[in-house]
Amino acid sequence: MAATLEKVKCACSTCECMVSPDKAIEKDGKYYCGEACANGHADGSHGCGHPGCTCGG
Incomplete structure (x- = not known):
């Protein structure tokens, strides 16, 4: 049976996006x-380029 990866919240503190770990950019873990x-x-x-997200670090 294959493992299913769930989406996690982007590590940017002001970002609301959810991302699959296998498609995310990993930096410092x-x-x-x-x-x-x-x-x-x-x-x-x-913003991060995703519709509706206005994060800004």
């Missing part, structure tokens, strides 16, 4: 939904 979140919105960006 945490799972992120995209590069902007994984990089802590270092460029000052708001």
